[in-house]
Amino acid sequence: MADTANLEIGDQKYSLNLIKGTEQELAVDISKLRKESRVITFDDGYGNTGSCESEITFIDGDKGILRYRGYDIAELAEKSNFLESAYLLLNGNLPSGGELDGFRQRVAGYCDLPAEVLTSIRSQPAGAHPMAVLSSGLQALGGSYPQYGTNDRKKDLESFDESSALIISAVRSLAAAIYKNSLGEDLSSSDPGRTYCENFLSMMFDKPGESTPVPSAVESALDLIFLLHADHEQNCSTSTCRMIASGGANPFASLAGGVSALWGPLHGGANMAVIKMLDEIHESGDDGSRFVESAKQGKSRLMGFGHRVYRNYDPRAKILKNACDQALDALGVSSPILQIARRLEEVALEDPYFIQRKLYPNVDFYSGIILQALGFPTNMFTVLFAIGRTPGWLSHWKEIAENGKKIHRPRQIYQGETLRPYLPVEDR
Ligand SMILES: CC(C)(COP(=O)(O)OP(=O)(O)OC[C@H]1O[C@@H](n2cnc3c(N)ncnc32)[C@H](O)[C@@H]1OP(=O)(O)O)[C@@H](O)C(=O)NCCC(=O)NCCS
Incomplete structure (x- = not known):
């Protein structure tokens, strides 16, 4: 495997180092690119940007793998x-x-x-x-x-x-x-x-x-x-x-x-949103099908579904799904919204909209049901x-x-006004 990547901008060629992670992930090191070329990279939302090298947690979102320090x-x-x-x-x-x-x-x-x-x-x-x-x-x-x-x-x-x-x-x-x-x-x-x-x-x-x-x-x-x-x-x-x-x-x-x-x-607040959604479905008397349809039409989002990194079942959701059954059994709680959650999951996992977009339950889908049963x-x-x-x-x-040696300071592509003269208030 090569240890550099080549980039051509106009007639200029740049050789960029590749950084290899312990799980064989590769990254193109662009840290010197601006200095050499005046060009920066653009990645709105950072979906394709490695912001650091870290030894703490490994995720393979395609395979649904999550490890803390290798475990x-x-x-x-x-x-x-x-x-x-x-x-x-x-x-x-x-x-x-x-x-x-x-x-x-x-x-x-x-x-x-x-x-x-x-x-x-x-x-x-x-x-x-x-x-x-x-x-x-x-x-x-x-x-x-x-x-x-x-x-x-x-x-x-x-x-x-x-x-x-x-x-x-x-x-x-x-x-x-x-x-x-x-x-x-x-x-x-x-x-x-x-x-x-x-x-x-x-x-x-x-x-x-x-x-x-x-x-x-x-x-x-x-x-x-x-x-x-x-x-x-x-x-x-x-x-x-x-x-x-x-x-x-x-x-x-x-x-x-x-x-x-x-x-x-869209982050930690999703576990509350899941319960709100499940309660609404329960109160409406629907089995969830109408909600799935409205999510497919872009009118709402199926909360607790989808993840920026996982394009597979979130491994935490799998564990919590089983734990949910056990905890509710042990507490002697029967949760109507758990039935709805299961049904929603079944419907979504068989629906081409969710399959094509690789949308699976995430950690928030079942955690809220357990927390509610625990009395929170x-x-x-x-x-x-x-x-x-x-x-x-x-x-x-x-x-x-x-x-960490450097303060974190991303750059931007400025899309605002170019230089213009200041007008006194009476002339505007
Ligand atoms: C988590 C989340 C923000 C990830 O967003 P993302 O990676 O930026 O994904 P996008 O917003 O680009 O979505 C990709 C496509 O899937 C659709 N989609 C994503 N999540 C969806 C959901 N929960 N329900 C319905 N459609 C969804 C988007 O509408 C988009 O469809 P399009 O390609 O037709 O436009 C997003 O999946 C979401 O809003 N989920 C619900 C909130 C949630 O559970 N958050 C907790 C995360 S742990």
Whole structure:
């Protein structure tokens, strides 16, 4: 295989290096092209642009493969758990027993939020969107731990083991505090002796002073959802975190930006949109066929279907489809919208419109149904996605802080007015 590509622009020839990934992906390195030719590349939406070299997560969207640090997502889903996979993402390898215990204890030690962070959450109106409050809550958290968020890369890297454990722990406490604030209730106290998810569920749903046992099916379903969301290479929110980190900003600031990016309905907001769509179909009495027709005519989108990278079944959706059945069985919940989701999937997977465009269910298609069965209100779904994605965002922050040399700064093709003279207001 050649290690260069040739480009001709007019009568000029340029030799461009090829970069080969460990999974044999090839990229044309155009980093010097503008300097040599004054020409830039154009890739609206970055669908064909490698923005970095990364060692964290591998996706083959055509084959439906997702791996964290080389481990297949299905194997991790079966054998690992959220905190262990978080350690893997952050550190590159699975932890020894001692390392895992140490990490768990460090995370558990940070589950109580500083008083001023709680005050900042309580100062927000009950109707404020949880994602807005989560983003500002992360910045407030950074304000309470200025020693971990100095914007001095070397110092922030030195304290990263602490700050990453703090953020992974506190993001779930923030989520519970935000939910309680929306109900006008106080946050239940945390119990560092319980597992990550048990503790979170108790903070979310127990009244202050209560400590209700969490059924293992509930805990494991939530843990699985967090694990499956933990990283997904250069998606919109992760790229946002990396962009912010490239300017030297600390982990709290970078993740606050990631949360904002995740909020949009085409990204993390899709899990809420799926439930809204399924509820609408249920209320209309349709079996989903009318909705599929309207999506085919471009009048709506089948939420939870399609993906920028996967042109195959999203491997996370496959795992969640099975988990959905098991979790609902274990909880004794019968969900009419699950029947609709299954039917929609069947219809879409046999329809030429979806087949030709390679549109398959994505991770959001079934996750919302499980979260609803677990008792989470719909407007918290994207916050739960953010809790799961936190280790991934942090791993990317670390990768930039360790290796990133340049601030990220794309170029553009300017299509606006050319130079024109300023006219005084009375002459316009
Ligand atoms: C995820 C998503 C934004 C990816 O977008 P993309 O890669 O840019 O794909 P495009 O928007 O270019 O779509 C390609 C074609 O498929 C169609 N399409 C894509 N997703 C569709 C959906 N969910 N329902 C119906 N049609 C869809 C588009 O209309 C387009 O059709 P056309 O070629 O006739 O114009 C898109 O599939 C989507 O909006 N899905 C629903 C939201 C969702 O579930 N998001 C969560 C992602 S994890």
